[in-house]
Amino acid sequence: MHDLTWRPLTPQDAQASAGLLNAMETVDGIGENYTAEDTLQELIDPYADLERASLAAFDGDVMAGYMKIRFKPSAEEVHRVFLDGGVHPAYRRRGIGGALVDAGVAAAKVVHALHHPSAKLVVDVNRPERIAGLAELVRSRGFVPVRYFQRMEHSLGALDGLAIPEGFRIEPWSEGNDEDFRTVRNEAYRDYWGAVPMPPDLWRNKITNQTFRPEVSFLLRAAGSAVGMLVTMCWDADTEATGVRDAHFVVIGTLREYRRRGVASALMGQALRVAADQGYDRASSNVDSADPAGAFGVFEKAGFAPTMRYVRWALEV
Structure with a gap:
């Protein structure tokens, strides 16, 4: 060396x-x-x-x-x-x-x-x-293994979006609702292992950067209040290297009091349909195997299949 x-x-x-x-x-x-x-x-x-x-x-x-x-x-x-x-x-x-x-x-x-x-x-x-x-x-x-995450993938073709549950309204990302996206993410992830709130500077760096796809990112409201969100990214380098245009659902969050009411499924269905309509070949996401909101089952129900496992190794210092 x-x-x-x-x-x-x-x-x-x-x-x-x-x-x-x-x-x-x-x-x-x-x-x-x-x-x-x-x-x-x-x-x-x-x-x-x-x-x-x-x-x-x-x-x-x-x-x-x-x-x-x-x-x-x-x-x-x-x-x-x-x-x-x-x-x-x-x-x-x-x-x-x-x-x-x-x-x-x-x-x-x-x-x-x-x-x-x-x-x-x-x-x-x-x-x-x-x-x-x-x-x-x-x-x-x-280091020892402490957690496992699964990459899930869904091939896209002609798809129908899932029906939006009664009493909810879906809307795409905009500069006007960007703060609602961040707020829902932070509140929804309070009980997620290892997660901490994302301040605005980290949100801009990790979420609304050049890989962010606002046209495939959605917010769900109930009685005017934001209760769920989905953010999509796409890496141009991956598309160029593989020929596959992948809509990666990097963040999906639902406020705890609205879980088990079809919020995540509705957001995912909308994003899958729009991604297919816009020429994406595939959708993907990385899912915590022990997610408290049962995300693995939601993805399987939506037609995603596991393709690669990630290991979280940890060293207590």
Whole structure:
């Protein structure tokens, strides 16, 4: 590893980062392709402290590997930080992955002490289980599997939207109701494992960015109040690489008092129909296997099928 240059990431590394991630995809095959614009969004995340909590290895202009920590905007008893990273296939089996994981855990302690020192620190890694060598690497550093998520997919053709339950009204996203979307998401996710409220800056970075598809994102109201929401994203790099235009339902939320009343099914049915009408080939979503609202069953009922499992690995520090 001594022939590599090691330094923190910067926003100027967007193109090199995209090159690394796309090289990883050729081997790992997890369905993640990137443009420099996509990776830039990750690098300007307001809760990614690149100077204190990122590290990349370079071989000339080629990024051989990287890690970065994303801390939470708020935390109560537990502060779960995300450790993200990867190693270029041409540089694997050289100890780079282990060095990056070790650096990530150390960096997590730094940002944790700065932002939520009174909470318990847990470092999370969330990756598809099919990635060769990943389980062995994180286990060797003390990580254990704590949660499973399933990618679900639905091929699209001519579809009819589900009937909207009586007393409800559906509307597409607009600048005028964007805050209603965020409010419903935050309230609906209060009892979701590991979730914390998304402040406006994080919402803009993670949701209403260049991958956001407002025409396939919907809000459901009851008596004028927003009670459910669905947000769709689509990655142009995936479409270019695969020829498949995928409508990814990245967030679906229903206020607790309106669950089991067909809200999520109505939103999903509307989004599926509109996505099909607009020429999308497929819809997808990542579903928590232990979701408190029973999302896995809702997706199965709507015609989605599981295709890939993600493992959430955790290290209590």
